[in-house]
Amino acid sequence: MEEKTILELQQELTKLKKAQVRIKRKFTFLLSIIAMLVLITATLAWFTLSNFASVNEINLKISTAPELYLDIENRGTDVSLWKKVLTNDMINQYLSSVNAPKIDEQRLDPVTTSNGISFQSQSGSARNANETSSFLEFKVWFIATTDMYVHLSGQTVQVEGNNATTACTTTETGAKADIVNALRVSYEDNGSAAIWEPHKGSPVAGQSSFDVNQSFGSESRLFHLDTLTPKQITFRIWAEGEDPECDNDVQAANVTIQMLFGGADEAGNSFE
Known part of the structure; x- marks a missing residue:
């Protein structure tokens, strides 16, 4: 038993x-x-198709700082030859000089970057600027009549009789309107880039980014200008594939990007 x-x-x-x-x-x-x-x-944040948002319009406008100017070309130290506003035609002039497609001929396919300078596809292969479907890159010269730190400004001011501000907008509705949350713009100065993330969310791809506001804090500081010393800055605009809202819903969307630049001293006091 x-x-x-x-x-x-x-x-x-x-x-x-x-x-x-x-x-x-x-x-x-x-x-x-x-x-x-x-x-x-x-x-899922990456598109499964290649048809993506056209860059509909890019307006680059200077803020209240009367000492700050810009142009596609280096105009020397005579500020009367410089501009307060850049148009699409001026940017297309630069793109033509480097044999790149015009703004309305380019499409922003998803790419990713940690530093706003070098870009990769979802598979990790390098992507080049200004291809038919890639990211947009162009160079802008700045000059100031006094030493200053240049900032991206969230203020709304009058520049040459028109309202100027910093904004990323679209005429799309519904889920497609999320395109404004998926875009990024970087500003490279001597191998280092600041990244503007419109409607900033949680960090992705190891990026350190900022969004604009009414004040000139250190987070919105882009680069420094010495008095009457022109400096060339590289602009890059892309759709961040790692952003949760960079998905199929926003394919073929349109987007308008405005950038307003202002000058401030080291303490963040703007020049009026």
Whole structure:
């Protein structure tokens, strides 16, 4: 009787071990499924098609600082030759000089970057600027009649009789309007770039980005200008593939980008 009980216990123990093995296998399978879902979730932000947002209009306008000017070309130290506003035609003039498609001929396909300078596709391969479907890049010269730190400004001011501000807008509605949250603009000066993220959300792709406001804090500081010393800055505009709202819903959207630049001293006091 006692030997039979021990045998039964051994059989029950064997059944229990087999059940544990089955549970482990199911658990491992479940973890695999979860891992796949996480991977899918991480990649859904990228488009599955290549048709993306056209850059509809880019307006670059200077802020209240009367000492600050810009142009596509270096006009020397005579500020009367410089401009307060850049138009699409002026930017297209630069693009033509480097044999790049005009703004309305380019499409922004999703790319990603950690520094706003070098860009990759979802697969990790390098992407070049100003291809038919890539990211937009152009260079702008700045000059100031006094030493200043140049900022991107969230103020609304009058420049040459028109309202000027910094904004990323669209005429799209519904989910397609999320395009304004997926775009980024970087400003490179001597190998270092500041990244403007309109409607800033949680950081992605290791980026350190900022959004504009009414004050000139250090986070919106782009670069420094010495008195009457022209400086060339590289602008890059792209759709950030790692942004959660850079998905199929915003394909073929239109977008308008305005940038208003202002000058301030080291303490952030703007020049009126």
